[in-house]
Structure formats: structure tokens, C-alpha cells
Amino acid sequence: IFAQLDPILPYRHKMLLARSHSLIKLRRYCSISVFIRSLTVCSSSLLNNPSTSKPHFQNTAECPQFHFMFPRYFSSKTASSSSKQSLPLTRDGNYNEASPENLVVCPGCGVHMQDADPKHPGFFVKPSQKDPRTYRLHAHLEPVCQESEVSDFLKRGTVIEPETNDSDVGVAEVRHERPVVCARCHSLRHYGKVKDSTVENLLPDFDFDHTIGRKLVSTSGTRSVVLMVVDASDFDGSFPKKVANLVSDTIEEHLTAWKLGKSGNVPRVVLVVTKIDLLPSSISPTRFEHWVRQRAREGGSNKLTSVHLVSAVRDWGLKNLVDDVIALAGQRGNVWAIGAQNAGKSTLINSLGKHVGGKVSHLTEAPVPGTTLGIVRVEGVLPRQAKLFDTPGLLHPHQIATRLTREEQKLVYISKELKPRTYRIKAGHSVHIAGLMRLDVEELSVDSIYVTVWASVYLPLHMGKTENACEMVEEHFGHQLQPPIGKARVKELGQWVRKEFRVCGNSWDSSSVDISAAGLGWFAIGLKGEAQLGVWTYDGIDVVLRNSLIPQRSQYFEVSGFTVSKIVSKADQSSNKALRQKVDTIRP
Numbered sequence: 001i002f003a004q005l006d007p008i009l010p011y012r013h014k015m016l017l018a019r020s021h022s023l024i025k026l027r028r029y030c031s032i033s034v035f036i037r038s039l040t041v042c043s044s045s046l047l048n049n050p051s052t053s054k055p056h057f058q059n060t061a062e063c064p065q066f067h068f069m070f071p072r073y074f075s076s077k078t079a080s081s082s083s084k085q086s087l088p089l090t091r092d093g094n095y096n097e098a099s100p101e102n103l104v105v106c107p108g109c110g111v112h113m114q115d116a117d118p119k120h121p122g123f124f125v126k127p128s129q130k131d132p133r134t135y136r137l138h139a140h141l142e143p144v145c146q147e148s149e150v151s152d153f154l155k156r157g158t159v160i161e162p163e164t165n166d167s168d169v170g171v172a173e174v175r176h177e178r179p180v181v182c183a184r185c186h187s188l189r190h191y192g193k194v195k196d197s198t199v200e201n202l203l204p205d206f207d208f209d210h211t212i213g214r215k216l217v218s219t220s221g222t223r224s225v226v227l228m229v230v231d232a233s234d235f236d237g238s239f240p241k242k243v244a245n246l247v248s249d250t251i252e253e254h255l256t257a258w259k260l261g262k263s264g265n266v267p268r269v270v271l272v273v274t275k276i277d278l279l280p281s282s283i284s285p286t287r288f289e290h291w292v293r294q295r296a297r298e299g300g301s302n303k304l305t306s307v308h309l310v311s312a313v314r315d316w317g318l319k320n321l322v323d324d325v326i327a328l329a330g331q332r333g334n335v336w337a338i339g340a341q342n343a344g345k346s347t348l349i350n351s352l353g354k355h356v357g358g359k360v361s362h363l364t365e366a367p368v369p370g371t372t373l374g375i376v377r378v379e380g381v382l383p384r385q386a387k388l389f390d391t392p393g394l395l396h397p398h399q400i401a402t403r404l405t406r407e408e409q410k411l412v413y414i415s416k417e418l419k420p421r422t423y424r425i426k427a428g429h430s431v432h433i434a435g436l437m438r439l440d441v442e443e444l445s446v447d448s449i450y451v452t453v454w455a456s457v458y459l460p461l462h463m464g465k466t467e468n469a470c471e472m473v474e475e476h477f478g479h480q481l482q483p484p485i486g487k488a489r490v491k492e493l494g495q496w497v498r499k500e501f502r503v504c505g506n507s508w509d510s511s512s513v514d515i516s517a518a519g520l521g522w523f524a525i526g527l528k529g530e531a532q533l534g535v536w537t538y539d540g541i542d543v544v545l546r547n548s549l550i551p552q553r554s555q556y557f558e559v560s561g562f563t564v565s566k567i568v569s570k571a572d573q574s575s576n577k578a579l580r581q582k583v584d585t586i587r588p
Contacts, residue, residue: 105374105376106122106124106181106182106185106374107179107181107376111182111184111374113180113182118183121184122182123182123183123184124180124181124182124183124186125183126180193406194406211375211391212336212338212375212391213246215334216246216247216250216267216336217246217250217253218265221265222265222332222333222334223265223267223268223328223329223330223332223333223334224265224267224268224333224334224336225267225268225270225325225328225329225333225334225335225336226243226247226267226268226269226270226336226338227270227272227325227335227336227337227338227345228240228243228244228269228270228271228272228301228338228339229272229274229337229338229339229343229344229345229348230271230272230273230274230339230340230343231273231274231275231339231340231342231343231344232273232274232275232276232278232279232309233275233278233279233414233418234399234414234518234519234520234521235273235292235295235549236295236299236516236518236542236544236546237340237396237398237399237516237517237518237519237520237542238339238340238342238343238396238399239295239296239299239340240338240339240340240394240396241299241300242394243338243394244269244296244299244300244301245300247267247269247301247303248300248301248302248303250266250267251266251267251269251303252303254266254267268305268328269301269303269304269305270304270305270306270307270308270321270324270325270328271292271296271301271304271306271307271308272308272310272321272348273292273307273308273309273310274310274311274312274343274344274347274348275311275312275313275344275414276288276309276310276311276316276317277311277313277314277316277417278414278415278416278417278418279417279418279550280417280418280419280420280550280552281417282552283550285309288309288549289307289309291547291549292307292309293307294547295546305328306324308320308321308324310348312344312347312348312350312351313347315351315355318351318352318355319355321352322352322355322356322381325382326382326383326386329382329386330386331383331384331385331386332384332385332386333386333387334386334387334389335382335386335387335388335389336389336391337349337388337389337390337391338391338394339393339394340393340394340395340396340399341393341394341395341396341402342393342401342413343393345390345391345393346390349378349381349388349390352381353378353380353381356380356381374392375389375390375391375392376389376390377389378390396518396519397540398518398540398541398542399518399519399541399542400412400436400517400518400519400520400537400538400541401413401519401520402519403493403494403538404483404484405483405485405489407485408482408483408484408485408489410458411434411456411458411459411482411483412434412436412455412456412458412459412483412519412520413456414455414456414521415456416457418454418455418550419457419554420452420453420454420524420550420552420553420554421452421453421461421554421558421563422450422451422452422453422553422554422556422557422558423450423451423452423453423463423557423558424448424449424450424451424557425441425448425449425450425451425463426441426444426447426448427441427442427443427444428441428442428465428466428467429441429463429464429465429466430463430464430465430466430469431451431453431461431462431463431523432461432462432463432469432472432481433453433455433459433461433517433520433521434459434460434461434481434482434483435473435476435477435478435481435482435483435484435490436459436483436484436517436520436537436538437517437520437521437535437536437537438469438535438536438537439451439515439523439533439534439535439536440466440469440533440534440535440536441466441531441533442466442532442533442534443531443532444527444529444530444531444532445529445530445531446527446528446529446531449525449526449527449531450508450511450525450526450527450553451523451524451525451526452511452523452524452526452553452554453521453523453524454521454522454523454524454549454550455520455521455522456521459521460480460481460482460562460563460564461558461562461563462476462480462481462561462562462563463558463559463560463561464560464561473490473496477490478490480562480564493538494538494539494540495538495539496536496537496538496539497536497537497538497539498534498535498536499534499535499536499537499543500532500533500534500535501515501532501533501534501535501545502530502531502532502533503515503525503527503530503531503533503545504527504529504530504531505525505526505527505528505529506528507526507528508526508527508528509526510526510548510551510552510553511524511525511526511548511550511551511552511553512525512526512527512547512548512551513525513545513546513547513548514545514546514547514548514549515533515535515543515544515545516543516544516546517535517537517541517542517543518541518542518543518544519541520537520541522549523535524548524549524550524551524553525548526553
């Protein structure tokens, strides 16, 4: 501290000044002293050379540096007056290096940032200048000891120069810098919700063919690696069939390009099945991988380079995935993480960054479909000049979650390990999954079958006679069978349609086939014989018949009637209580 005080003061005056003021005030005096000395040097420089017309602060050779530094978060340019200009509403993000420099991209979701209109996509608030985490004084100050040590030294009238550690100082400065994200990402990270979801409707739909598709089909350029991310708990609903068909056709075309004397940039496809921690621990990894490859071929992806089963939460399979991607990308390849909304792309990339130990910008994660709005280039995961891009989730309108509200999505979203709920059902009976799906057992060649429900534990179930199914819609949809939440939402979701399936099985001990609804769950059917089943759900929702993913069933059978979760039960009780209070106030 004494080294920073004015050298004109005698030592005795320095001691009196140090003893009569606190450590914080002494630091302020040091800063003022450095600033005054910088002005003195610059003024003397100007007097010695009066012919110059440049301001004395521009003479960096003679004037010491003294300024506020604005940290470089995600671009060399932060918010400025140019941000008030009208910016294009796109989802291109920062994947294109030829983009204008004034387009600053949110490092959390990839949207173009602006600080002019809070009702416009990409709005953010500039950090306060008083916040020490954001703005730091760049005056050269000598490091000091701890405050308790300084007090003892001052009482004895001695000063000890502390040892410095340049590496520690550098680390401390890096920790103070936090990336600035848009208001939407801030709300998702801290509150788990979006304040105004209507703002996102101003953005156009993500044009996969225009942004990424044309790069994949190009025969020139750098090598392309496609990370096709699929949710293990909703494989068929989250599998990107459009991307799979496009990439497969491109591979077929480019493999034969050399025969025509053309260059062939053959993309590599890595199928990454995430959230495997949500599946029961008893599932066989070998059988599951075989099942995944079969479903991928049926979905149009018949040219897979490799398949990885991973869990970003449990850190399963990440090391093998990183090694495989680095080897495929090479020194200058482009890696594209592609998948449906809420498939777990951003969570996967964040986990890969932690695994490699690189300085990776933290992408926004939330159990909300469509968290990523634009293409985000992620640094620090791949070595050399290889690039990794996180892309917006592809909209799958055949998923039932796309029609639900945020509160309804929380009930459908699978966040815990799946647990089986098994019924033994005879012909003429039905099983409801909330107010979203119904299975009718119409005809059987045997006395009964086993029906196991694999869905979110927060969804209520009901088993009863099929002849009473219409009454269930009128009386219990929106109340005891939620979602939909409320009677008005039942009509908003659309019309129910029926699909017929004829299934057969050869074992009573395990499930033979699944009937899966995109974005919801599936019925696993166990029987030794044949059955005709009818499935009811809302029009436009994709329902598929497939080989059973999880053959085992529950050891205990559910009984007829309602199986209501605690959350729905509390919501139903509070709704009935509010209704009774309303009736009591109306009565005279």
C-alpha cells in the first residue's frame, strides 16, 4: 500500500495516514494517486510537444494505461448503439463466420441479442457498471496481505511485501467474468420458465434445409459429422426422420461421386441415445443397442457410423463418445448436434465440455421444448480447428407435448426412472393415460392379456369397462384425468381418433410388442396368442407398433379404477375447494 502513496509525502506522514484510515480507504487513495500521476505525465508530455494536435490520452507510449475494461464475453463487441438498429429475425446464430460483426449472439441459446425492445427476441439488460463482477479497474496496484496481517503490521510500524502469484491473479480475473445472456435464458436458468412465450412466436421456424441441410449435401468443404441426438424415453417421437433420410440419401450419392470424377464429402452419422438413466437398470445394454439400430433403420437411417448410449446426468458413455467424435471430425471438421426439441442436445454438449475440461460456454438447459433458438458455435470441446455446433430443436408436430401448456408439459415430461404399472385385462375393458390416450381391448384369442404402462409417474391412470369410456371424457377429463388441465383445454387439443392394431405374442412372462404415442409413453402388451386393440388419441399424434423395448412387467398388478398421482390429487382437491368457496359466496 505504501508503494502506491505519493512519494512526496515523508514516511512519518504516511504512517499517520495509514493508522487513521481503514484498509478500504487506503486502497481508494492508492487508486486516486495513480490516476493523478497519469494525468501529470500526460500533461507534461503535451507541454513538451505543443505542436501535436492529438489528445494526450492517445499517446500510449508516454501515458500509462488507466481505463475500465469491458470483458469480452461472446464477441469483441458488446451492446452498443448499433444494437438499437433493426436486426433480422433469424435462427442462423453464429455458425457462419461471414456474418456481420454487429450481430451479437447469446451464448446460451444462439438468438441475436438486442437491448432496444424488451418485447422482441434476444432482449438483454446491460450489466451495471457498479457490479465488480463485470467492470474492473485496470490501474496497476501492488498486491496486499490479508486485512488482519496488515493491521498487525501497521501497529508495529512495519510493512512486509507479500509474495505474489501471477497465476492466481489471472485465475481470479477469469472467474469474475460471467457471460451475458438474453433475458429469456436468464429466466430459464434461474426460474425454469419463460416470462413471455409469445415473443418466441416472432421468430421464424428453424429452416434446417437452408442452414445445415445444404452444408451436408455439398460435395465440397470440410468434413461433416452429424450427432443425431435421440431421447431414450421417447425414441420414436424424438427420432428425426427427415434428417435421417436426407443424410442417408446424401451418403448414397456421395459414395458413388468418385466414379464420375467428382469429389465426395461423405457425412458421418453418430446416433447418440441420451437419458438412458431414465430406463430401468435391469435393461440389457446389448439388447438395447440392437433394438436402437433396428428402430433407426426403420426410421430411415441405414448408414450409421456408430451408436452411443449415454447419460449426461450420470456421466455414462461420454468418454467413448468424445473420443469417437474427435477421431471422426479430424483437424477441421464440422460437428452438428441435431435432434428434436427437448432431446437433450444442450445438456449433452455441456457435459462433454466438463468431461474434456475445456473452457466451454454454458448452454442454457431447461425442461422446456425449444430452449435453443439459434445455432451456437461451442468452443473448447474439439481440438485444433474442428468446430462443434448446437442447433435449435426440430419441431415435431406429431409429438403430443407440442400441444400442451407449460404446466401440462411438466406432468408429461419424464424426469425420473420409469416404473412399470401393469394391468391384467379382459376383453371389453380400457386403460386411460390421463386424458391423452386410451387403449381398448376389443377381441382376444385368450382369456386376458397383460398391459404395462410406461409413462411419467405424474400421469394418472384409469382402468374400467369400455362402455363407460364416453362418460370418462365428459366427467373426468380435465379434472381427475390431467392433462389436459381444465375442461376448456379438452376441446382445444382437438378431436379424438381411433387406430386399430392386431398384435400377437408367444410368451406370458414378458411383453412382446409396444404401442407408443409420440411424446407421451407406451403400452407394453404381453400375451400368448392374438388380440385386436383400439388406440384413441388426438388427431395428428403419431402412434406406432414396435417390438417391446422393456420386456419385463411389474410384480404387482394395478386394480380397476383411478390411479392418481399426488400432484394431480392435490390440484384436484384445491380446484374442488375453490369451486365450493365460489358456490358458497353465490348462495344468499
